[in-house]
Amino acid sequence: MSASTPSTAAERDPTEIHVMVGAIADPDGRVLISRRPEGVHQGGLWEFPGGKLEADESPTMGLARELDEELGIRVECSRPLIRVRHHYGDRRVLLDVHRIERYVGVPEGREGQPLDWVHPEAMDPADFPAADRPIITALRLPPLMLITGADPEHTEPFLRRLDRALEDGVRLVQLRAHALGADDYRALAEQAFVRCERQGAKLLLNRAPEEVAGVPRHGLHLGSSLLARLGTRPGAPGELVGAACHDVVELDRIATLGLDYALLSPVKETASHPGAPALGWSRFAAITASANVPVYALGGMTRTDLDTAWNLGAQGIAAIRGLWPGD
Numbered sequence: 001m002s003a004s005t006p007s008t009a010a011e012r013d014p015t016e017i018h019v020m021v022g023a024i025a026d027p028d029g030r031v032l033i034s035r036r037p038e039g040v041h042q043g044g045l046w047e048f049p050g051g052k053l054e055a056d057e058s059p060t061m062g063l064a065r066e067l068d069e070e071l072g073i074r075v076e077c078s079r080p081l082i083r084v085r086h087h088y089g090d091r092r093v094l095l096d097v098h099r100i101e102r103y104v105g106v107p108e109g110r111e112g113q114p115l116d117w118v119h120p121e122a123m124d125p126a127d128f129p130a131a132d133r134p135i136i137t138a139l140r141l142p143p144l145m146l147i148t149g150a151d152p153e154h155t156e157p158f159l160r161r162l163d164r165a166l167e168d169g170v171r172l173v174q175l176r177a178h179a180l181g182a183d184d185y186r187a188l189a190e191q192a193f194v195r196c197e198r199q200g201a202k203l204l205l206n207r208a209p210e211e212v213a214g215v216p217r218h219g220l221h222l223g224s225s226l227l228a229r230l231g232t233r234p235g236a237p238g239e240l241v242g243a244a245c246h247d248v249v250e251l252d253r254i255a256t257l258g259l260d261y262a263l264l265s266p267v268k269e270t271a272s273h274p275g276a277p278a279l280g281w282s283r284f285a286a287i288t289a290s291a292n293v294p295v296y297a298l299g300g301m302t303r304t305d306l307d308t309a310w311n312l313g314a315q316g317i318a319a320i321r322g323l324w325p326g327d
Contacts, residue, residue: 015092016085016092017052017093018093018094018096019050019051019094019096020051020059020062020063020098021050021095022063022078023098023135024049024067024071024073024103025099025100028117029120031139032049032115033046033115033116033117033123034047034049034109034113034115034116035047035113035115036113037113041088045127045128045129049070049107050063050066050067050095051066063078067100069110069111070110070111070113071110071115072106073105074105075100078098079101079310080097081097081098081138081139081315082095082138083096083289084132084134084135085290086130086131088130093131095131120136123136137260137293137294138315141240142171143316144169144172144303144306144319145172145173145316145318146165146170147174147206147318147319147320148162148173148177148324149321152188155188159191159192161326165323165324166195166196167199168323171199171201171202173202174221174318175189175205176206176221176320177206182211189203189205189212190215190216193217193218203217203219205217206220209234217239218239219235219241219242220239220242221243221263222234222241222242222243224243224250227253228250228253232257240261242259242260242261243262244265245263246264246265251287255291255293261295261296262291262294262295264288264295264297264298265279265297265298266278266299267279267281267301268301270299278299279299281308281312284312284314288312288314289313295313296317297312297316297318298317298319300322302319302323303317303322303323305322
């Protein structure tokens, strides 16, 4: 059970409707959605299957019961994906979303609800209740974010390392090259974009938006100092925009601005900042529990930390040394 998931009725907020939600994917990467009946709250919109957690149930038990009742499947393995709190005005909900990794049976609408299998990239957030929209973002984001490493001034070795990381399965790349001037950064970004496109990966540029106007990209990554100065969400419609954060206040700001993800750090002590105080996993889980956006764990991360991060409510991990290939 996730450390960020309440395990007893006494720990739950009685004014909040705790809903267990299943994200079920088929072998082609399509995710199952169902349509809410007309005449109910948010009627006619599409949603992810699930239902209200009963007072005497653990989250795991409630998720299994709901998906059995709604779809006729038996859950064998699941993991946390994201938790979303939303206030509709007349009610407050907590969507406790788990990715279903293994199940038995063929999903069918046992309550008469229409079902559909849709790729996350093809989902229109306007067709879903507002509380479900961060779930779509979480489904679109991969579990690993590579933050590019040192020596971007030597372009060819740098790009060869990037190629190897992409071949190893990285599908989200943050181009971090603070030492480069604006023109050199733009030139490097153009070459990195071509490589990411070739592998079906997304490239995020770690620069102020005005410095990379017109540069090909899939999104922007903002440092915490830039985050503090923003009044509105930057970037073009449809691109990914996320930011670095270190505490609950900054994480709340990311959600308020409507950004797509957060990097929360440092989870562990890092070689680049020796002696700097680390959050540790328990503090990371406590902060992430209040998030309404996907959160990546950053700071001393390697692929071996991915399961721990997932179980504590993270989207995945972000890393430089842990994902950037050596010479």
